[in-house]
Amino acid sequence: MMSESTLVIHMPEQLYQRLQRFTVLTRRSLESAVLQLLNANVPSLPEDLPESMREIWLALEKLDDDALWNIARSTISQQHQEQYSRLLEKNSQASLTATEQTLLEKRYLDAHKLANLLLKWRGFPNARYLPKP
Incomplete structure (x- = not known):
């Protein structure tokens, strides 16, 4: 099983609204949507x-x-x-x-x-x- 870490970030309201819209479009939770976006955009080791x-x-x-x-x-x-x-x-x-x-x-x-x-x-x-x- 993969270990997990917690991250708290502060972001502009406009970006938060875009993320919220993305969750509606993808029918995913905010956490799941953010993880998907990070996984797709953060480089491999x-x-x-x-x-x-x-x-x-x-x-x-x-x-x-x-x-x-x-x-x-x-x-x-x-x-x-x-x-x-x-x-x-x-x-x-x-x-x-x-x-x-x-x-x-x-x-x-x-x-x-x-x-x-x-x-x-x-x-x-x-x-x-x-x-x-």
Whole structure:
């Protein structure tokens, strides 16, 4: 059985009203609704991630915002994008070798996606919606 902790938070009335509305829409108790929202939005612990993403995550979380922005704004080379597309196609046909599966899981887009996610959690907008510097 999972242990539980109690948390008391103070929030703006408008946010509380939004939560109340959410409970009506989902037909759930306030506690259940808040737990659902937290579970969907709080990041997994690195220990819970697949091995292929854990290394990338642990490296990225140590970076400052500027370094994360550089990764988030970076583009994938045409060659890597083509290889990634081929791997996705083979994956859809269930014909990937173990090595190709590892490449697909570990490589392309992971650092880019995780950098965007970290920036979002740090309060920044998504890099894809911002102009290039």
